[in-house]
Each structure stands twice: as C-alpha cells, then as structure tokens.
Amino acid sequence: MSDQYVLETQNLVKEFKGFVAVDDVNLKIQKGHIHALIGPNGAGKTTVFNLLTKFLIPTRGQILLKGEDITPLKSAAIARKGMVRSFQISAVFPHMTALENIRVALQSFEGNSFSFWKSGASLNRLNARSMELLESVGLTEFANTTTVELAYGRKRALELATTLAMEPEILLLDEPTQGMGTEDVDRVVELVRKAAQGRTVLMVEHNLGVVSKLCDRITVLAQGAVLTEGDYETVSADPRVREVYMGAGSSGERGTDAEVEAAQ
C-alpha cells in the first residue's frame, strides 16, 4: 500500500504550550492526485504544511514519504528527497532577476554551490533551462526584470516555476491563489494543472471554486483534526463541513460559504 500512497502521516500531533494545533492527523496522499487541504482559518492547514516540511517539529507522530520515515530529517534534506513547498506569502528572492530566481533553484543540484572561487559566469549554462521554465509560466519577457518590480500574480507564477525547477515528485502549495483577482486565479489553476502532470500535489486552498476544478480528493480540517475526507461531491454535501465554515464566520470565510452553496 506504500506504493499507492506517496505521502502519509500517522497520528501527527503538534502542541504549542497546551494548545493542540494539529490533533492526530492521518493523511494519505495518493500518487498522481491533486489533494486539497481545506478548512476554516486556524484549522491547522499551514501548520500541517510546516510539519511536513519540518519548518516545525512534530510533537508526536510520523511522516512517511514513499514508505520511508522522514520524520527525523531536516527541511533541506526533505526538499532534496523531492518534496518541495511553496509559501503562503509569495516567496521569491526580491532583489534578483526572475531568471536568477530560477537559477538558484537549479543550482541546488549542481554541486558547485560552495565554489566561492569560481566565476559567476559558470552559472550561465543554467540559463537555457531557466528560460524554458519561465516560458512555462508565461514570464519569458520578464527574465531580466528584478523580481521586486513584478506584479503579485507574476511573483506567484515565478515562485511556482522556481519550485518546479526542483523537479519535485510532490508539490506542496500553500494557498497558491491567495490575494489574486479572478483572471490571475484562472491562470494559476491552469499552471497548477500543468505542473501536476506526472506529479503529486498537496495544496491548501481557500477558494472552493479552485478546489472543485482541480482536486481529486479533499481533506477537511477543523480545529486541528480531520473532519472528513473524500471527493468534492461527498465533502461539499457533508453537513458538518458546511457547519464549520458557517460557524467560523470571519469575513475571509464568507466568500467561500457562498461558493459552497453555488457549487451545490
């Protein structure tokens, strides 16, 4: 069964001084799926991401990547094992050009990253591959632009391209459409769909429209625990899911309530 599930958590728990942020979560992510992690604010979605990539240390429980226990590994080692994450807040290197952003990711596998005596020109042979990746997210013309000057949607696209440069087997996307206008959202949906070919994707997403279009399977978190799991129809029909979303009541959630209803 480990063949089927590329990523599993077993009884994953994270406690912060008496407060249980992630409570006994068992995730099973099937190979090739786009799997969504949804839930109201404060449900622990991002915390789960941080645990999976070891930006936080789990209090208890295990994380299995392709059947191998990766719980003791550090963040950088996990990235090298093929599980690469993006961040909720656009994570780019602001004072590098778009091309340099991608090159840094490609360089990670070059084995020259400690070569402080080598000329920077030795990185130019990564340019062609970087341009291909920029092309794949529609940023060709911005290759030589300093990233800080790019619009928000383009920064997110660049971040995705940088993540893809790592050739990850598993892609963890933390709210890829957060803070975007409708047009950008549609573009990102297409990008994620394209990126997901031959890969497994686990994404945190608030926009249920996006989830319904993209995801094969959905896990709903509430107060740190798994509330339910299934495909979009099952989950959106579940009265408990509607209840936690309604009950949350924050302004950020109302939009998604409307979408739950619209989708039904």
Added chain:
Amino acid sequence: MSQIDIQSDIQQTILKQQKIDSRRKWILNGVLLVLLLLAPFVMYPVFLMKILCFALFAVAFNLLFGFTGLLSFGHAAFLATGGYTTGYLLSNFSGLTTEMGVIAGTLMATVLGLGFALLSIRRQGIYFAMVTLALAQLVFFFFVQASFTGGEDGMHGVPRGELFGLINLEDNLNLYYVVLTVFLGCYLLVQRIVSSPYGHVLKAIKQNEPRAISLGYKVDRYKILAFVMSAALAGLAGSMKSVVFELASLNDAHWHMSGEVILMTLIGGMGTLLGPVLGATLVVNIEYQLGQGPLRDWVDPILGGIFVITVLAFRSGIVGEVQKFVRKNMG
C-alpha cells in the same frame, strides 16, 4: 519570431549586460589601483596603511553583514586575535619572517572564527549579534588578563622584519606596497566570492532564508563558511596592523571596535564592494582630523551623529545611494 528565438534573444541580452557590468567593474578597479599606487607620494604612508588595514577589516565585515545578512557584533575579536598572534610570534621568535607571522595570525583568527560560527550561527537577528558580542567580550577579557599581551599597555615593539627575509619592511614605502598588495588581493577575492555560485546562494539566503531552505540548501553551512572567511580576513587586517604600527593594542579587542566597523560599513554602503573601503577611509580621516583640533573630545558624539543621519536619511550608504542614482538616471 518563434518562442525559441525570443528566449535566445533575451539570453543574449543578459550575457551582454553581464559583459558591460564586468567591464565597468574592472574600470573601477583600475582607477582604484592607480590612485592607491600613487597615494604614498602625496600622503604619509603609515596613515595610508592604517586606512588600508581598516578598509580590509570593513570589507571582511561586510562579507558577512552586507552579503550574508548576519550582523556580528564581535568582529573586534578577530582583528585583535590576528594582531596579538602576529605580534607575539614576531616579538618572540626572531627566526620567523614577517609573512609567516601574518599567516599565523590569520590562521588563529580563522580558527576562532569557526568556533564563534559554530556557537552562534543558529541564532537569528539580534540574538546572533548578542551571542557574537558575548563571545568577543570573553576574548577581550582573556587579552586583558593574559600576560603576553601587556594588558592595558598593549604589546609594544613588534619588529616589522623582512618580507621573505629579503625586503626590508622598516622602510615605510616598501611596507606600504606589501600592505597594498595584500589589500588588493583580498578585495578581489571578496569581489569574486560575492559573484561566484556560492555568492549567489548567499544572496538567496540573505533575501529569503526559508525559501532557500525549501530549495534544498543547508543554509547553516553556507553561513558558517561566510563567517569563517570574514573572520580570516578580519584577522589578516589585524595582523598587518600590528606590523604597520609595531604595536598590538587592547583597543582592537574592545567592543567599541566592533561598533566602529559597523559604522564604517553603513556609512560607505553595506552590501557594496567599495562602500566599506570608502567608509573606513572617511571614519579614519574624521577621527584623525578631529583628533588634532579643538573638537578632540567630541569625536565620538560626531561619529554617532553621522551614524544616526546615515541610518535615517540614506540607509544604503554613500556608495549605495550613488549606485541607486546611476541606475535610475542611466538605465
């Protein structure tokens, strides 16, 4: 035009830009070189050497602060360790030639730097600064207590000796050109480091550390290497300083010195190559000029004022602001 053509077009543009940048860099290097070669005919060589030693110290500090994003508040420890080691060896072992003493001083500072780095590198921001300060204070108290340093009086009469046993360094002009060569070598080395593949990773770590980690970089190792190289160059600056002045003094180990190098770097422009050199030149000159005149007792408040103005009004420092201006107005 097909997509492939556009791609290779942009790649060509980028390569051309790199060439222009590197030509600019070498023109600047050339001008700097000519000025420094001629300088001792206009100014007192020992004063110039003092500037070069502090400039190297600031360049070393900037490698860590400006290019890696780590604010060490303990760099005086490396300057002093280099100085005392070289001073002690040259004073007590007459068989040693000057360059051996300097190399030994540099090595000692390198080892100390590794120790500091291993103990501090996991701390972030202000905590990192505090740990380095605390460690540097330990080193300071060691130098106060140890008998070979001469305590508060300092270590006097360090012989300048002869380079490779051949060139007499008692001659100021000879020594000037030796110090200049070492300085230029280190300057070019740092220039190389920051533009190397390694330098690109440092840039990434400085700009967004969590992202660098998520791209598979073990950032601590990169930071440790930067710290050690910075400490080594700072130690080299201290070693040469003790040869130039024939003196290793407790001032170099004092936390005041750690603060001064921050000031030099900020005034000149952190994260630029020329900034710390300019900053060191300015600070050493201001201290000297004011120290001569009626404002003798006001040197520290005046430097403090300059520091405040720099931080409030032009945060990128002189060179940084000039770079911004050039970029804005000349494409």
